[in-house]
Amino acid sequence: MSFDCDAPLPADRFWGKVRRGVGADDCWEWAGAKSGTGYGVYKQGRKNHSAHRFAYALAFGDPGPLHVLHRCDNRPCCNPAHLFLGSNGENQRDKQVKGRAAKKLTAEQVRRLRERVAAGETQKALAAEFGVCQQAVSYAVAKGWTHLTPAP
Numbered sequence: 001m002s003f004d005c006d007a008p009l010p011a012d013r014f015w016g017k018v019r020r021g022v023g024a025d026d027c028w029e030w031a032g033a034k035s036g037t038g039y040g041v042y043k044q045g046r047k048n049h050s051a052h053r054f055a056y057a058l059a060f061g062d063p064g065p066l067h068v069l070h071r072c073d074n075r076p077c078c079n080p081a082h083l084f085l086g087s088n089g090e091n092q093r094d095k096q097v098k099g100r101a102a103k104k105l106t107a108e109q110v111r112r113l114r115e116r117v118a119a120g121e122t123q124k125a126l127a128a129e130f131g132v133c134q135q136a137v138s139y140a141v142a143k144g145w146t147h148l149t150p151a152p
Contacts, residue, residue: 010044011058017042018055018078027072028055028079038075051076056083067091073098103131107148110140117141 017032017040030040030051040051052075056068059080066085070077077083086094095101105113113126123137130137 014042014044014051014054014058017051021079025081026079027074027077027082029074030076030078034076040076040078051078052083054078055080056085059083069094073100102133102136105130105132105136105140107145110145110148113137113140 017030019029019031021027021029030042032051033041033043035041035050042049042051042054044054050068052070053063053068055078056063063085066087067090068083069086069091070082071084072079072082074082092101109130113130116126117123117137123134123141127134127137
């Protein structure tokens with residue numbers, strides 16, 4: 001991914017969409033558009049960029065293929081002091097340590113989900129109860145876990 005941070009005014013335009021905290025360690029919240037997962041989205045020309053990646057690029061240079069992670073674990077934060085680089089593996093470990101790794105369903109849970117959806121319960125309600133996203137319930141019920149046979 002390439003950032004054109006030297007073009008006229010992108011830095012001023014970008015930072016104008018950031019609400020800076022008053023304290024030195026405060027998060028700088030992205031006030032512009034956000035993705036469905038809560039990350040800031042900054043459009044420069046025809047390209048969308050993750051706001052935190054763009055903030056990192058402005059402060060330190062293009063991160064290249066590396067992930068830009070948050071020390072604060074606050075997705076809309078653009079404070080360069082809160083951002084650091086990591087590989088995909090480091091990003092996965094960071095998510096686990098911070099308790100954001102996807103929860104995995106067991107075979108028994110999938111069987112119960114299938115029974116309860118068949119009985120008319122909503123995927124959304126079941127997702128909240130089982131601590132997973134609705135898409136995980138949908139996958140488990142409809143097309144995933146094909147190796148499971150119905151419980152006896």
